[in-house]
Amino acid sequence: MAIVVKRPKLKWWEQLYLPGIIKGLGITLRHFFKSVGGSGSVTMQYPEEKWNDHLPEHYRGAPALVTDEQDRERCVSCQLCEFICPPRAITIIPEEIPSDDQWAKVEKRPKKFEIDMIRCIYCGLCEEVCPEQAIYLRKDYSITGLTRGEMVHDKEKLYEIGGKRVGLVNKWNELK
Amino acid sequence: MSDEGKPAVEMVDIQIDGKWHKVPKGTRMIEACRQAGVEVPHYCYHPKLTSPGNCRMCLVEMGMPARPRPGEDPPQPDEDGHLPISWMPRPVIACANTVAPNMGIRTESDLTHACRQGVMELLLINHPLDCPICDQAGECSLQEFSVEHGNGGSRFREQKVKKPKNVDIGPRIRLDDERCIMCSRCIRFTDEIADDPVLGFTDRGSHTTLTVHPGQQLANNYSLNTVDICPVGALTSNDFRFQMRVWFLKETESLCTSCGRGCNVTIGSREDKVFRMTPRENNDVNSAWMCDQGRLNFHYLASDLRLTDPLIRVDGKHEAATWAEAIRVSSEALGRCQPNEIALIASGRMTNEELFMARRLASVMKTEFVDIVPRNGEADDYLVAADKNPNTTGAKLILGIDEPGKALEEIRKGIAQGRIKALVVLQENLIDDAGFTAEELGKLDFVLHTYPLANPTADAADVVLPGAAFSEKRGSMINVTGRLQRLNRATDGPGQTLETWEIVRDLIQALGGGNGIYLVEDVFKQLAAEVSEFEGLSLSKIGSLGIPLVETGETVPLLAREQERIAKGIIVG
Numbered sequence: 001m002a003i004v005v006k007r008p009k010l011k012w013w014e015q016l017y018l019p020g021i022i023k024g025l026g027i028t029l030r031h032f033f034k035s036v037g038g039s040g041s042v043t044m045q046y047p048e049e050k051w052n053d054h055l056p057e058h059y060r061g062a063p064a065l066v067t068d069e070q071d072r073e074r075c076v077s078c079q080l081c082e083f084i085c086p087p088r089a090i091t092i093i094p095e096e097i098p099s100d101d102q103w104a105k106v107e108k109r110p111k112k113f114e115i116d117m118i119r120c121i122y123c124g125l126c127e128e129v130c131p132e133q134a135i136y137l138r139k140d141y142s143i144t145g146l147t148r149g150e151m152v153h154d155k156e157k158l159y160e161i162g163g164k165r166v167g168l169v170n171k172w173n174e175l176k
Numbered sequence: 177m178s179d180e181g182k183p184a185v186e187m188v189d190i191q192i193d194g195k196w197h198k199v200p201k202g203t204r205m206i207e208a209c210r211q212a213g214v215e216v217p218h219y220c221y222h223p224k225l226t227s228p229g230n231c232r233m234c235l236v237e238m239g240m241p242a243r244p245r246p247g248e249d250p251p252q253p254d255e256d257g258h259l260p261i262s263w264m265p266r267p268v269i270a271c272a273n274t275v276a277p278n279m280g281i282r283t284e285s286d287l288t289h290a291c292r293q294g295v296m297e298l299l300l301i302n303h304p305l306d307c308p309i310c311d312q313a314g315e316c317s318l319q320e321f322s323v324e325h326g327n328g329g330s331r332f333r334e335q336k337v338k339k340p341k342n343v344d345i346g347p348r349i350r351l352d353d354e355r356c357i358m359c360s361r362c363i364r365f366t367d368e369i370a371d372d373p374v375l376g377f378t379d380r381g382s383h384t385t386l387t388v389h390p391g392q393q394l395a396n397n398y399s400l401n402t403v404d405i406c407p408v409g410a411l412t413s414n415d416f417r418f419q420m421r422v423w424f425l426k427e428t429e430s431l432c433t434s435c436g437r438g439c440n441v442t443i444g445s446r447e448d449k450v451f452r453m454t455p456r457e458n459n460d461v462n463s464a465w466m467c468d469q470g471r472l473n474f475h476y477l478a479s480d481l482r483l484t485d486p487l488i489r490v491d492g493k494h495e496a497a498t499w500a501e502a503i504r505v506s507s508e509a510l511g512r513c514q515p516n517e518i519a520l521i522a523s524g525r526m527t528n529e530e531l532f533m534a535r536r537l538a539s540v541m542k543t544e545f546v547d548i549v550p551r552n553g554e555a556d557d558y559l560v561a562a563d564k565n566p567n568t569t570g571a572k573l574i575l576g577i578d579e580p581g582k583a584l585e586e587i588r589k590g591i592a593q594g595r596i597k598a599l600v601v602l603q604e605n606l607i608d609d610a611g612f613t614a615e616e617l618g619k620l621d622f623v624l625h626t627y628p629l630a631n632p633t634a635d636a637a638d639v640v641l642p643g644a645a646f647s648e649k650r651g652s653m654i655n656v657t658g659r660l661q662r663l664n665r666a667t668d669g670p671g672q673t674l675e676t677w678e679i680v681r682d683l684i685q686a687l688g689g690g691n692g693i694y695l696v697e698d699v700f701k702q703l704a705a706e707v708s709e710f711e712g713l714s715l716s717k718i719g720s721l722g723i724p725l726v727e728t729g730e731t732v733p734l735l736a737r738e739q740e741r742i743a744k745g746i747i748v749g
Contacts, residue, residue, distance in 0.1 A: 078308035079421045094418045107342065108309040108418050131308045171305070 055139050060122045062140040063115055064162030065155070066133075070173055072103055073159070074134035077110035081126035081135055089119035090126065106172050113155040117143045133168045189258060191280040196258060205270035205281055206234055207748055214283050217292060217321045219299075219407045220359035221271035223748040224464050224738070225368060229272040231299075231359050233321065235291040236270045237282035239263035267291050292325035300330060302337045302382075303408075304354045312409030314422040318357065339385055345375075346394035348414050348468055349403060356386045356410035362402035368741075369465065369734070370558075372396040386410065398558065400468045404454055413452070415472055420444075420451045428666035429456060429720050431653060433525060433646040434470035435553070436563035437732070438655030440721065441466060443474075443647055443666040450474045450647050450667060458721050459749070461659060463738055467560050474647065477667070481629040483642035484671025494640060499672065499682070506639045507686035509622040510598055515542035519587040519596050521610075522575060523603035524548045524565025526676055527651025527663060529699040531567070531574040532707070533680035534602055538575075540688045545596065546575055547583035549610045558734045561656045566646075569654040569728060574707055584610060591616050598622040602676055603643050607632040626679055628669070642673040649675040650696050652718055657730045661722030662715060 013019060035042070044051070055061075065075050077094035095111035097104050126135045138161055145151040153161070185200040192212045199208040207223070209216045219231035242262035244250045253259050261280035267287055282288060300322065307313045339353035358377065363386070367373040374392040379385050388394055394402070403413045425444035432439040432453065439462035444452045453474055455466035486502035487494040497505075510518060518541045522534040538546045548571045551564035571577055590596035599620050605627060606612035617623055617636035625634050626643035634640045648669040652662050681693050693699055697715055704710040709725055717723075742749035 076309045077418075078313075079424070080308070083421070083423060096418050105341070106309065 051141065052139070055141075059139050059141075060124045060137040062117065062122075062138055062143055062153070062161060063120065063124075063126050063135055063158075064138050064140075064153075064160075065113065065135055065158040066162040066165040067159060068168055068170065068173070069164065069166045071164070072106075072173065073109060074132050074168070075110050075113065076106060076108045076132055076134070077113070078108075078131060080129045080131065084125045084129045086123060086125065087119040087121050089116045089121075090114070091116075103172070110155060113158060115153045115158065117145075117151045117153055118148060132171075133165075136162060136165065138162065188275055188277040188279075190275045190278070191258070191261060193281070193283055196256065199275055201275070201277075202745070203275050204748055205236065205238070205268075205273050205275055205279075208275050209236075209270060209281060209283060216270045216283055217317075217325060218271055219317055219321075219357060220361060222361055222364075222405055225361060225364040225405075226746055227272040228360060228364070229269045231357065232269065232295050233292065234270040235267040235288060235295070237263060237285045237287050238268045238273070239280035239282075240276065241278050289325070292321070293327060296322055296326040297331070299357050300326065301332045302339075302354065303357070304336070306355075309418075310352075310355065310409035311412045311417055311422075312355075312406070316409060317407035337382055339383070340387075343387075345388040346399055348472075349394055349399055350412050350414055350417060351386065351388075352410050352412070353385050353387075355408050357408055358384050358386070359407055361405045361407070362386070362411055365402050365405060366394065366396070366399075369401070370396050370398040372398075375402075397467045397469055397556065397560070398465060400471055401455070401465045404464075416452045420446055425451060426666070428647075428664050430647065430664045430666060431566070431661055432466060432470040432473075433566040433653070433663075434467075434473045434564070436561035436566060436568060436656035437462065437470075437559050438566055438653055438659065438661050438722075439466040439470060439559060440661070441471075445647070445666045448667040448670075450477050456720075459735070459738075460724070461655065461657075461661070461722070461732070461735075462559055463734060465559065465734070467556075467558070469560070476629060477645055477647060479629060481631075482670045482673075483628065483630055483634070483640065484673065485642065486672065487634075487640040489638045494634075499674070502639055502641060503679075503682045503686050506622075506624050506683060509638070510541060510600070510624070510683075511687060513541070513598050513621075516544055517595070517597040518543045518600060519545035519590065519598075520547075520600045521584070521587070521602065521604055521606065522546065522548050522571065524551065524563075524568045524571050524580065525646075526567060526571070526603050527649060527653055528567065528570045528574060528660075528703060528710075529651045529696050530602070530649075530676040530680070531571055532699060532703040533677045533684070533693075535575055536691070537600065537680050537684055537687075540684050541600075545583060545587050545590065547577060547587065548575070548580045549584070549604045549606070550581035551609070559732065561730075563656055566655070567653040569656065569658055569726065570652075573654065573709055573726065574703070581610075588612070588616065591619055594619070596620070599624070601625045601627075601633060601637070602680070603627060605631040605633045607636065626676055628673070641679055642669065642671060643679060644669045644673050644675045648673065650715070651675075651677070652700070652715060654725055656728060657732065658724060658726035658728040659722045660710075660713070660718055660725040662718045662720070 067073055077092050079092050082090040082092050091114045092110050093112040094108055097109050124137050127137050140161055187198045188201045189196055192209055192214055197212045206216050216234045218234040221227055239261040241259035251259050259278050341352050341354055343351040345351045363375045366375050374389045374394050377384050378387050400413055403411045424446045428443045430441055430443050432441045440456040440458040441453045442456045443450055453471050457464045485496040486499055488497045488502055488505055520538045553564045555562035603626055614636045623637040624639045625637035626641040628643055628645040647666045650665045652660055654660050677699055700715045704713050741747045
């Protein structure tokens with residue numbers, strides 16, 4: 001069945017369009033004077049002025065690994081993020097935690113954890129899929145480097161960006 | 177059950193989920209359902225083991241024709257001859273009960289769904305939620321059935337039972353008791369198949385713990401099969417532990433080449449690295465098992481000793497060269513020799529196609545000195561064969577060798593007397609494996625050697641070529657029982673590695689013109705045309721389970737026992 005779109009019945013002065021054009025010009029003019037006057041300026045003077053304080057709460061920046069309040073690295077290298085990552089930016093090599101380690105009962109941790117930031121598309125699927133609350137997209141957005149190698153974040157760099165995160169589920173720490 | 181195996185098995189009509197099927201009398205209900213295309217979830221049941229019926233996951237609703245009360249008329253069959261079914265109020269386990277005429281099975285009723293949900297809830301009460309670090313995740317029956325039949329949430333608010341974790345129960349196996357669901361498959365395997373009953377349950381009740389007998393270890397040569405049959409991650413392999421998540425692995429159907437048995441395996445690889453080999457069921461070769469020794473014999477594939485480039489010796493030092501150059505140097509050196517001045521030593525580790533190309537090379541070089549290196553070891557009473565070459569049968573058939581190793585002595589004598597001036601050594605390490613010495617090889621004018629790894633024979637060779645290892649080639653082999661089976665390529669060899677048939681083809685081409693061979697299928701075609709046993713066959717006709725080709729009179733001890741147990745009705749098989 002064809003869908004009948006109901007069109008508004010325009011009055012004769014509306015059909016002229018002129019009042020509409022004049023109204024639009026008025027709005028443009030108002031904004032022009034506002035920005036010239038300086039009170040309504042919307043231009044951010046990047047890079048002198050940074051986005052940092054203006055980012056929304058849900059902003060998705062560089063993915064990073066976090067430690068918890070007991071400084072335990074939360075990642076157990078289950079490799080789900082590596083699996084879900086659409087551009088295959090993540091590479092993980094797992095290892096067994098030695099038996100004399102404080103967290104030996106967690107058994108597994110990443111030996112190598114690399115995110116290729118040239119590949120990363122900041123989709124946040126790694127954060128969503130993580131069963132250990134170990135990887136989060138932080139607000140770092142300016143990821144630069146002079147070589148491809150510099151653009152690969154290794155484990156150390158990822159923990160540096162990620163830092164400590166408290167208030168997460170502690171299923172290994174028995175702090176519940 | 178005792179009717180199984182006899183000719184003209186009586187068929188019975190049974191109803192599965194409302195549809196009537198004909199199955200042989202004595203079939204287990206679970207197998208009847210499988211034949212009808214209905215998978216009944218189960219943990220403890222394994223067709224190769226006895227059925228204790230302890231996991232209760234395969235509960236189904238069952239019914240039989242009602243018996244008439246005294247004085248009542250017997251029920252009348254419908255037009256197809258089926259009697260109306262009277263359903264039992266309680267479910268039965270499908271794994272240990274056999275079908276009966278006019279039996280009805282409901283696998284998708286409210287009762288069976290409720291049973292499965294209940295069993296799942298009880299199994300998960302004490303199961304740790306450590307799937308992120310569990311190697312079984314991704315191929316875990318508990319995960320799969322939890323998704324299909326579980327509750328989604330837990331009503332259990334109490335403390336979970338704590339049990340031993342990360343227990344060392346053997347040199348190759350690690351046990352996590354908290355993950356164990358007490359299906360007892362491993363206990364039954366070690367008892368019934370491996371004849372090494374070291375596992376058992378202690379502290380029966382809510383603290384039931386799988387453990388190894390005090391002072392004993394699960395160390396037999398078949399121990400890693402328990403890891404395969406464990407439906408959860410309670411038993412894990414030390415070798416594969418934490419190496420790679422299973423969902424990343426590409427699975428390639430191939431063969432184990434560590435002995436003449438030719439166990440069917442699945443190679444799990446990712447990005448040209450082999451991570452594990454697991455047995456693949458073939459009831460004419462290896463049942464569902466394989467030995468630990470063969471299973472773990474793949475680490476050399478990623479060894480630092482792998483040859484990656486063709487090497488030519490210049491002034492006593494090996495230098496990397498291109499394939500074209502290496503083949504040119506080799507063909508020139510071999511072309512200078514008179515008939516019977518060259519000896520060809522092939523390998524029982526080569527595929528039929530490679531051996532066929534070796535045969536061609538021998539005829540192009542006009543030499544009678546052709547042999548393989550025999551490898552004899554000890555057989556066991558299960559699967560391991562005494563012949564450690566995977567394709568001795570093929571070599572005998574294709575190269576026409578009656579007694580492997582017999583011509584080697586003659587070749588050594590020929591080298592000592594200076595009659596033999598050049599040696600072509602394909603995929604064999606003569607110095608370590610055939611008792612040749614570096615001095616002997618030094619006497620020769622020219623030695624051509626292909627091998628996957630750097631080795632003493634390569635040191636003594638003039639041209640060293642990187643030949644592919646078993647996971648890097650496609651082809652066929654004939655095992656000790658005369659069964660023709662197929663290898664498939666799981667990974668690419670490192671660097672410029674080529675399969676031996678490709679190397680030999682190029683060599684033949686350089687020595688004496690083209691041969692129209694571009695693919696391994698072409699080699700097989702010519703093999704089928706020249707060797708009568710292969711007539712009418714092609715690589716694809718071999719199929720994933722192989723075909724019997726020649727009669728060797730060898731039997732598999734493990735399969736003989738399995739047949740006996742099937743005949744007795746102890747197992748399904």
